[in-house]
Amino acid sequence: AQKITQTQPGMFVQEKEAVTLDCTYDTSDQSYGLFWYKQPSSGEMIFLIYQGSYDEQNATEGRYSLNFQKARKSANLVISASQLGDSAMYFCAMRTGGYQKVTFGIGTKLQVIP
Amino acid sequence: GAVVSQHPSWVICKSGTSVKIECRSLDFQATTMFWYRQFPKQSLMLMATSNEGSKATYEQGVEKDKFLINHASLTLSTLTVTSAHPEDSSFYICSARVWTGERQPQHFGDGTRLSIL
Numbered sequence: 001a002q003k004i005t006q007t008q009p010g011m012f013v014q015e016k017e018a019v020t021l022d023c024t025y026d027t028s029d030q031s032y033g034l035f036w037y038k039q040p041s042s043g044e045m046i047f048l049i050y051q052g053s054y055d056e057q058n059a060t061e062g063r064y065s066l067n068f069q070k071a072r073k074s075a076n077l078v079i080s081a082s083q084l085g086d087s088a089m090y091f092c093a094m095r096t097g098g099y100q101k102v103t104f105g106i107g108t109k110l111q112v113i114p
Numbered sequence: 115g116a117v118v119s120q121h122p123s124w125v126i127c128k129s130g131t132s133v134k135i136e137c138r139s140l141d142f143q144a145t146t147m148f149w150y151r152q153f154p155k156q157s158l159m160l161m162a163t164s165n166e167g168s169k170a171t172y173e174q175g176v177e178k179d180k181f182l183i184n185h186a187s188l189t190l191s192t193l194t195v196t197s198a199h200p201e202d203s204s205f206y207i208c209s210a211r212v213w214t215g216e217r218q219p220q221h222f223g224d225g226t227r228l229s230i231l
Contacts (some may be wrong), residue, residue, distance in 0.1 A: 005143075035219055036222075042224075043205060043207070043224060043225040043227070044222060044224045044225060045158075045207065045209070045222035045225075047219040047220075047221070047222075050217055052217060060147055067222070069202075091157065091158070092158075095220075100146070100163065101148075101160060101163070102148070102160070102209075102220055103160075104157045104158045104159075105157060106156065106157045107157055
């Protein structure tokens with residue numbers, strides 16, 4: 001069975017500072033994809049970044065980067081230069097099984113402090 | 115980029131009413147769409163996988179007769195909550211994926227907040 005674990009229910013970060021949101025996963029599949037989504041209070045799910053299990057380099061998308069440690073089965077999201085608009089819920093997710101089902105973690109609520 | 119539209123955004127209705135939620139892929143064809151349910155301060159739980167032209171695949175514990183899914187075209191899937199009761203109040207969100215490779219993420223609609231009185 002696939003499982004995503006996010007152990008930080010809530011995080012605070014000072015504006016302009018960097019923050020790391022933790023995510024560990026468990027799967028027996030050799031091929032899988034890891035995603036991070038942002039969910040503001042309005043509810044929509046915003047795709048941030050993707051890391052494939054066979055990718056040799058860590059994914060980066062603007063201020064977002066993914067610290068992928070395959071042996072440890074971790075895929076932490078790093079947000080650099082935090083902005084007030086980054087305050088939201090952040091979900092780590094994994095897709096396995098022929099690119100179909102996506103399993104989500106319970107999320108981390110990030111609050112950026114001015 | 116790919117856009118998924120979900121309608122309505124908010125529904126408030128009386129207990130016993132059936133409610134239909136639409137999920138449309140606006141600029142791509144989606145043979146598969148997914149329906150999730152999210153309770154306050156919780157994660158997204160997959161309810162079912164909607165397959166165009168065939169029956170939906172429901173997750174364990176999800177009542178098929180309660181949550182009717184129809185995927186009549188490559189751009190539209192509907193979720194009908196039949197005879198809704200207060201415990202069905204939740205945030206329902208759909209997603210679809212452009213089938214062009216493993217790196218494509220699921221694109222989500224904006225969700226529907228359902229409140230049953």
